[in-house]
Amino acid sequence: MSMKEKKAAFERGNRPFESALLTFHGVEGFDVYNCSIPFEMNGETLMYGRVEKRDEWATSWVRLFHRTGADEWTAVPDAMIYQLEDPYIQFLNGELVMGGTHVLKEAGRLKTLYGYFYRGRSPEELRYFTTGPDMMKDIRLVPLRDGRIGVFSRPRGRQVEEKYGSGAVIGFAVIRDLSELTAEVIAGAPVIGNLFGWGEWGGCNQCYLLKDGRIGVIGHKCYQDTRSDGGKLAVYMNVAFIFDPETHQATEPVIIATRGSYPDAPAKLPELADCAFTSGIVLRPDGRVDLYSGVGDTHEGRVTIDNPFPGLL
16 A cells, blocks of 8 residues: 555544644744644743744744643743754753754755754753754654663665665664764664655654653654646655664554644645644643644644554653
8 A cells, every 4th residue: 555545544534632733922923833842841841943934945943932821832032042943852861952953055045954953951051062964854862771872863865765765764873872973973873674665755753762662753754746736745744653772673654643634724835735744742641642743834733642652651
């Protein structure tokens, strides 16, 4: 069954328990999307969000927001603003790590991009500490059971496509501590096989150490389709899989939500009308999870679904 057929079957048989778009205050005139997952610190629920005007591209900033209501968030006054895209967070050995994509332009055109990483005890103390490889985004970190750190990469480019038939694949490496997180280590991470079929691509968005020592990955899986007017359509779906760092093997990614799982909202471009760029999940007291995702590169959505890692998260 093709990914398009799997997507259609999922949408016929799955509806979230709740579905909402987030509202952001303090950034009027800008869209907020492709956020980090919410996280707790100093008695507040916080989230980093990508902030950008609807008619602009690759001119975004990352800002810190705090929860001020049900699915309502307000910009934190005087918090640091970063020239990044698509933020994510992870807690490692008592430190907060925040990463995002920095775009480098030349004469108004994309020249390259890099993953930038910051670390500190709190959002107020974050300091830049390393950069990922040239033209690689969606690098993700995860604590391992033995105290080391897992590193998921996302190599892409012509050589990757020729070898794997995919526009982007996922690699995995292990480091002892954050001082070993270098562009060379990330670029050299061995690729995980059998995650994407021919013409598909994807990456990790948020990773979780499971109770059995394996890693639960919430990511995105994508393929190219055609719109009714003949134009291109980039289909991005929220997926989950489990990776075993001991065997370097992964389960088959399963769809946990698609763009249709979230409320209607305009897309930045027609080709992004079916785009759900995953943020990650947060475990709820009732055992279900809230899944967060950017939608259409204009909004951030939330759906409540069954736990994709039952008994393990």
